[in-house]
Amino acid sequence: MLRAALIGFPSVGKTTLFHVMTSAHDLPRAAPRKAEPNVGIARVPDERLERLTAMYNPRKKVPATVEFVDPAIPGRDVQALVDAPAFRSADALLHVIRMFRNASIPHEPGPISPVRDAQAMESELILADLVVAERRIERIDRDMKKGAGRELQAERDVLMRCREALENGRPLRALDLAPDEMKRLRGFQFFSAKPLLLVLNLDEADLPNAARAPELAGLVEFLTGAATRAVPVCAKIEWEIGQLDKMDAAAFMADLGLAESGLDRVIRATYELLGYISFFTVGEDECRAWSIPRGLPAQVAAGEIHSDIARGFIRAEVVAYERLIGRGSYAACRDHGEVRLEGKEYVVADGDVINIRFAT
Numbered sequence: 001m002l003r004a005a006l007i008g009f010p011s012v013g014k015t016t017l018f019h020v021m022t023s024a025h026d027l028p029r030a031a032p033r034k035a036e037p038n039v040g041i042a043r044v045p046d047e048r049l050e051r052l053t054a055m056y057n058p059r060k061k062v063p064a065t066v067e068f069v070d071p072a073i074p075g076r077d078v079q080a081l082v083d084a085p086a087f088r089s090a091d092a093l094l095h096v097i098r099m100f101r102n103a104s105i106p107h108e109p110g111p112i113s114p115v116r117d118a119q120a121m122e123s124e125l126i127l128a129d130l131v132v133a134e135r136r137i138e139r140i141d142r143d144m145k146k147g148a149g150r151e152l153q154a155e156r157d158v159l160m161r162c163r164e165a166l167e168n169g170r171p172l173r174a175l176d177l178a179p180d181e182m183k184r185l186r187g188f189q190f191f192s193a194k195p196l197l198l199v200l201n202l203d204e205a206d207l208p209n210a211a212r213a214p215e216l217a218g219l220v221e222f223l224t225g226a227a228t229r230a231v232p233v234c235a236k237i238e239w240e241i242g243q244l245d246k247m248d249a250a251a252f253m254a255d256l257g258l259a260e261s262g263l264d265r266v267i268r269a270t271y272e273l274l275g276y277i278s279f280f281t282v283g284e285d286e287c288r289a290w291s292i293p294r295g296l297p298a299q300v301a302a303g304e305i306h307s308d309i310a311r312g313f314i315r316a317e318v319v320a321y322e323r324l325i326g327r328g329s330y331a332a333c334r335d336h337g338e339v340r341l342e343g344k345e346y347v348v349a350d351g352d353v354i355n356i357r358f359a360t
Ligand SMILES: Nc1nc2c(ncn2[C@@H]2O[C@H](COP(=O)(O)OP(=O)(O)OP(=O)(O)O)[C@@H](O)[C@H]2O)c(=O)[nH]1
Pocket: 008, 009, 010, 011, 012, 013, 014, 015, 016, 017, 071, 072, 073, 074, 075, 100, 101, 102, 105, 201, 202, 203, 204, 234, 235, 236, 237
């Protein structure tokens, strides 16, 4: 499951947003332990799953989910973040940036400035990574005195590149690394290597200009960096919408000119940022959406469902969602030769409806 960590300066709306993303849903949640981050699960909204469910009328409908992590410890203790495994292991960082004005809520870094906050947080991430990289390089240098290994040398080479970038204030996500270099770095779980989504927490009054928020915030240049995007929301309004019943919520959103909920927008932006796609499994028992990184071969994708299914993988029966909806039934797709048999190397596409044949 995709895990996204909320980070940001104090009182910018992280916890409000966390509730918006997770509380509206009654999926099970792990009880937060003291001084540990809040962990919650959000369903990925997907119109396609609704239509498949209408077609199959299954006993169960299971959406894909995203896990959100919110630092329960208030304040700007980046070290606490750095040390928390829930943040280290996150697939993406969502930096909540304050744009709402409310004078009664102080903003610790000073007057409201999205650019300054974006840069300051980036510097914190870079610094945390620099400490890790330097420590590892020192360690390698000591070990190499006892005898140089080719593996160690290769690891050192890529870490030196990282160190140089970090010292120049560049995040690791901006480095153009080869796949094998990235593989060497994976274990370090560097923060500045993670895709970054700036969540611009707007003032209620600025909602009509939401689409232009990155421009108005002066963030266009910051966003030219690799794997960095921005999405506007107004956490407070979204929270209020979450308190309403469905009909009132729809009317309220229409009044505000909001076409889609903040949850939808943030999740969609996170998916786009990470290059995630969804595939589906369907049947009378269950219709389910699964999310995977783009480019996964079918056998690896099958492992998302169950490791036994990946291990015993024989073939994948695949039909594109659009075809299935267009024909109206699986049988009709079969009659038209639109259900393909694919091998384990087949790269799963967004919207594939898949039935995996496997041996136990
Ligand atoms: N006007 C306005 N107020 C907001 C918005 N989002 C959050 N707030 C308020 O800002 C205050 C802080 O919100 P939180 O969600 O607790 O912020 P946080 O980032 O979790 O804060 P810490 O965890 O204490 O660092 C609360 O009083 C919120 O009601 C917003 O979009 N507009």
